[in-house]
Amino acid sequence: MTINCRWFTWCALILVSATGCSESSSTHEGDAHDAPAAKAHKFSGEHPLKIVATTGPVTEMVRRVGGDHVTVEGLMGPGVDPHLYSPVAADVRKLSDADAIVYNGLHLEGRMADLFQKMSRNKATFAVTAGLEARHDTRLRATPAFDGLYDPHIWHDPTIWADCAADVAHELGEFDPAHAADYQKNAAAYAEELKAVDQFCREQIARIPADRRVLVTAHDAFSYFGKRYGVExxxxxxISTEEEKDLKHQEEVQRMLLERKIPAVFVESAVAPRMVASLVEPCRAQGLDLQIGGELYADALGAPDSDAADYGGMIRHNAKTIADALSREKAGE
Incomplete structure (x- = not known):
């Protein structure tokens, strides 16, 4: 991974300010990890809290949980790949000026992880997934291909995302005790909405014949979705879009598509479509009527005017797109 010199300069500047604010801090560099930090800090300024979040789903969650007590600015807009995101100077200033920072964690924002860990010394900085790790949640997917770390794409299971919202409510309540009850109430209301999203997904996937519940995409982002709804x-x-494509693996996927007569594969909104498109012609040449089933939102929300502009819309869009494409007349018949 190559990071330019300006990024090191920005990091150095912000880290100096972050670590220089308090000589009494007992946190050491080797102790930094993805964990809630709000408990070490209490908000003492004027409301609303100024929060900076990373991805679209995280930004929306914090807005919903925080309600009128917060203003939230997201760093990563529609179509932005968090695996590849490199902060600019303006991002570092926003993080420095914020009352609190909320991010996904599980190394999704890998290029920013060190900065978050350093800033947590003197600022409420926490990952929405930290509670899952602390509880050793059995739904977390460990994968050796990702250096033994957990798959970070947990938002593709709405039931896990609802639990993360409850954790965010707890951390905001620790940081801002005066409004803790409101944060918990907002998180509970959000969780009720996510139950409806979960049910919608179940109904959509049930439309697909069992032998065709196979999802092929650009990168391994949908395993939580697959586990929740019974899709391979x-x-x-x-796990990361930074990884190189494995040609041998692609050939194996191609053979699987041919053998099982899967009718569609899917491109992703934040990944160039040519990689998935490269499967289509070889399969068609061997008699399989393979189609691009549509565009899925893997790592980012859709544009404001799209049906995936919010979290619920994104998950619903993905489930319906998958179901529509895989439930069509079986390829090759």
Whole structure:
């Protein structure tokens, strides 16, 4: 991974300010990890809290849980790949000026992880997934291909995402005790909405014949979705879009498509479509009527005018797109 010199300069500047604010801090560099930090800090300014979040789903969650007591600015807009995101100077300033920072964690924002860990010394900084790790949640997917770390794409299971919202409510309540009850109430209301999203997904996937519940996409982002709804998932790349494409793996996926007569594969909104498209012609040449089933939102929300502009819309869009494409007349018949 190559990071330019300006990024090191920005990091150095912000880290100096972050670590220089308090000589009494007992946190050491080797102790930094993805964990809630709000408990070490209490908000003493004027409301609303100014929060900076990373991805679209995280930004929306914090807005919903925080309600009128917070203003939230997201760093990563529609179509932005968090695996590849490199902060600019303006991002570092926003993080420095914020009352609190909320991010996904599980190394999704890998290029920013060190900065978050450093800033947590003097600022409420926490990952929405930290509670899952602390509880050793058995739904977390460990994968050796990702250096033994957990798959970070947990938002593709709405039931896990609802639990993360409850954790965010707890952390905001620790940081801002005066409004803790409101945060918990907002998180509970959000969780009720996510129950409806979960049910919608179940109904959509039930439309697909069992032998065709196979999802092929650009990278391995949908395993939580697959586990929740009984869909086999194949990514041409691994957990991170930074990984190189494995040609042998692609050939294996191609053979699987042919043998099982799967009718569609799917492109992703934040990944160039050519990688998935490269499967189509070889399969068609061997008699399989393979189609691009549509565009899925793997790592980012859709544009404001799209049906995937919010979290619920994104998950619903993905489930319906998958179901529509895989439930069509079986390929090759």
């Amino acid at each position: 998932v194949f990514g041409l790349k691994g």
